[in-house]
Amino acid sequence: MVVKKRVDxxxxxxxxxxxxRSNRRRGxxxxxxxxxxxxxxxxxxxxAGKLLLENESSSASSNEKENTIHFDYGKNPEKEDGQxxxxxxxxxxxxxxxxxxETVSVPQIDSLKDTLTLDTNxxxxxxxxxxxxxxxxxxxxxxxxxxxTDLKFGNFKGINASSKLVRKGEEISHNxxxxxxxxxxxxxxxxxxxEDKNVDVVQNITSSSKELLGSCVKCIRSxxxxxxxPETLSLKRRIVxxxxxxxxxxxxxxxxxxxxxxxxxxxxxxxxxKFLTYKYKKVSSTWKDxxxxxxxxxxxxxxxxxxxxxxxxxxxxxxxAKKMKLFDQGSVLTSDRxxxxxxxxxxxxxxxxxxxxxxxxxxxxxxxxxxxPKGHKSSLSYKDSHVRLSIKSLRVPEIFIEVPENGTVxxxxxxxxxxxxxxxxxxxxxxxxxxxxxxxxxxxxxxVHVGLRLRGRKVRDDSRTxxxxxxxxxxxxxxxAFELEPNPVDVPLSLCFNDAPVVVSDSNHQSTRSPIxxxxxxTGFGASDLIHDPPPPLAIANHNSESNHDVxxxxxPVKSLSDCQLxxxxxxxxxxxxxEELTMVPMDQKxxxxxxxxxxxxxxxxxxxxxxxxHSVEKLGTGRWRDVKLCAFxxxxxxxxxxxxxxxxxxxxxAQIAPQQRRGQPVPQELLDRVLAAHAYWSQHQDKQIGKHxxxxxxxxxxx
DNA sequence: CTTAGGG
DNA sequence: CCCTAAG
Numbered sequence: 001m002v003v004k005k006r007v008d009x010x011x012x013x014x015x016x017x018x019x020x021r022s023n024r025r026r027g028x029x030x031x032x033x034x035x036x037x038x039x040x041x042x043x044x045x046x047x048a049g050k051l052l053l054e055n056e057s058s059s060a061s062s063n064e065k066e067n068t069i070h071f072d073y074g075k076n077p078e079k080e081d082g083q084x085x086x087x088x089x090x091x092x093x094x095x096x097x098x099x100x101x102e103t104v105s106v107p108q109i110d111s112l113k114d115t116l117t118l119d120t121n122x123x124x125x126x127x128x129x130x131x132x133x134x135x136x137x138x139x140x141x142x143x144x145x146x147x148x149t150d151l152k153f154g155n156f157k158g159i160n161a162s163s164k165l166v167r168k169g170e171e172i173s174h175n176x177x178x179x180x181x182x183x184x185x186x187x188x189x190x191x192x193x194x195e196d197k198n199v200d201v202v203q204n205i206t207s208s209s210k211e212l213l214g215s216c217v218k219c220i221r222s223x224x225x226x227x228x229x230p231e232t233l234s235l236k237r238r239i240v241x242x243x244x245x246x247x248x249x250x251x252x253x254x255x256x257x258x259x260x261x262x263x264x265x266x267x268x269x270x271x272x273x274k275f276l277t278y279k280y281k282k283v284s285s286t287w288k289d290x291x292x293x294x295x296x297x298x299x300x301x302x303x304x305x306x307x308x309x310x311x312x313x314x315x316x317x318x319x320x321a322k323k324m325k326l327f328d329q330g331s332v333l334t335s336d337r338x339x340x341x342x343x344x345x346x347x348x349x350x351x352x353x354x355x356x357x358x359x360x361x362x363x364x365x366x367x368x369x370x371x372x373p374k375g376h377k378s379s380l381s382y383k384d385s386h387v388r389l390s391i392k393s394l395r396v397p398e399i400f401i402e403v404p405e406n407g408t409v410x411x412x413x414x415x416x417x418x419x420x421x422x423x424x425x426x427x428x429x430x431x432x433x434x435x436x437x438x439x440x441x442x443x444x445x446x447x448v449h450v451g452l453r454l455r456g457r458k459v460r461d462d463s464r465t466x467x468x469x470x471x472x473x474x475x476x477x478x479x480x481a482f483e484l485e486p487n488p489v490d491v492p493l494s495l496c497f498n499d500a501p502v503v504v505s506d507s508n509h510q511s512t513r514s515p516i517x518x519x520x521x522x523t524g525f526g527a528s529d530l531i532h533d534p535p536p537p538l539a540i541a542n543h544n545s546e547s548n549h550d551v552x553x554x555x556x557p558v559k560s561l562s563d564c565q566l567x568x569x570x571x572x573x574x575x576x577x578x579x580e581e582l583t584m585v586p587m588d589q590k591x592x593x594x595x596x597x598x599x600x601x602x603x604x605x606x607x608x609x610x611x612x613x614x615h616s617v618e619k620l621g622t623g624r625w626r627d628v629k630l631c632a633f634x635x636x637x638x639x640x641x642x643x644x645x646x647x648x649x650x651x652x653x654x655a656q657i658a659p660q661q662r663r664g665q666p667v668p669q670e671l672l673d674r675v676l677a678a679h680a681y682w683s684q685h686q687d688k689q690i691g692k693h694x695x696x697x698x699x700x701x702x703x704x
Numbered sequence: 705c706t707t708a709g710g711g
Numbered sequence: 712c713c714c715t716a717a718g
Binding site: 644646 | 713
């Protein structure tokens, strides 16, 4: 091995000591359970349980006109026992009848309407959890007018959250995380009744949770949407097991990055696996015109800067307060607007539509939501952009989710699990309802979790932000997929949907394309059901609005307990350095061995990046890609050192071929010349790549 | 994990 | 970009 020494040739390039591998090697991080992770689970459980309860209660109180939101937590749960009809769980005609019979006019609109006009405090006090549900299930019965719900939420990590409750110009914004943080301790009181007939009641929900839930909702009207009459939600009451699970670290994936400073060593960012079973429809012309902000915003630090190599993960560990503050600002701004979710719209906003049937795509949302009041945008210098997720289905007019780009994947999953549950439970498909119910129950118990795929790849790190994971990137339009992943260990057999292919199809064709939407007659679904109530796929992948031919089938990966992703952790505050990235998280070698992932999104190097690369290579040589990465692409997390190496390889090749043969974005000849020079130089000094080489064309630094 | 190279 | 042998 060559003794590596650095020689300063006058360039103030920070020579980064390269410690022996053994020393550099990062020790395995001890997973640390973040209280907030537990909290997230609890929250989900609470909400899920609430949703179930509410489904039932809503059908019972079909005539209620109260202007309050019903929140049953802590109330007498037994009173509704009679509403449960096991027939509803039957897939046959009987069950169908029962469902139809149970169909009621859910007064949710009214409740929602009225509630939304409450002031923040009132809202929060009025069992806001229900709001979440109400808003989630915008679909509403006899209401001639429909409400499109817009959900907005921040990170469930508890560090920041943009929560709003908006309706008709009124907006209730509340930054609830402070209280949430404080409320984590109290947790929920669980009521478990193995007899099953009893309702699991989540009592004693902390005010924090209420706030959390309630403040997550934002509602906007959508005049164009069609109403729909939800059927009775017939989900069995189940046990909601809540409470902290400090003893179960493994249940939660460790999202907490090590807080230890690992000198000059970032945390590995990803491991990619192919997932060949996924097909992605190219963005159709429909989306071509959509505006998307530049994907890459930030550049990397210059090598010779005095910047210390502080991994982002490392840095973020001591940022909570700042993030909170940052978000507070955002909230304030938002709430001051007094108008719906558009308040967060800014040039960075991206939209993503998701069809409940399994599609999601990005695009402008002008067509689905009213434009933000002009004059407000100026106040949105707040750089946090949002990703708007619109979920549609035949049963639900439309639901918007607006997630800050720096919102976490975990929060998105969280939301989805709730929404999905609700939507499925509102389906007329009794079988699915049951499944949903079970899934929720299992989920609550840690047996199921919501998976998220981006371009076929698992987005497993809930702590990642949408920005970081690339979900907010236009490049990933139409490549978002949710999926419920049952845990074979804890999930009832009925939850092992292995026999039910995960389906993704266009909403317009799902009824005919979705395998599970084509139940045998024995399931008792009428034709109308097949057409109007296509069972929500277990996994939902998106596609653009015009792609109605792709049916994506994917096996529902089995996840281990430790993979439970329902938690979320701190988010990384947006910064210029955090350019978008496609980040994957290490997968379980075993479990994923067979799982194939799709290629990463192709991300052509910009001239700036090339320049940085060349510059770095000139200094560091061609055999230290890791250092090059750290030096010049520290902030470009979507560029791995392998990427850089590959890029260099291609650059060399490009420089060697005739300009006419070059393709892609042209690279300045000057750079190519430098590439050749550096390449020639370092090729000649392979064994001595420890020097610096500022300008290979002119001076060949002396090597030692 | 990094490198180095082939695919 | 991916994959993988080597170190």
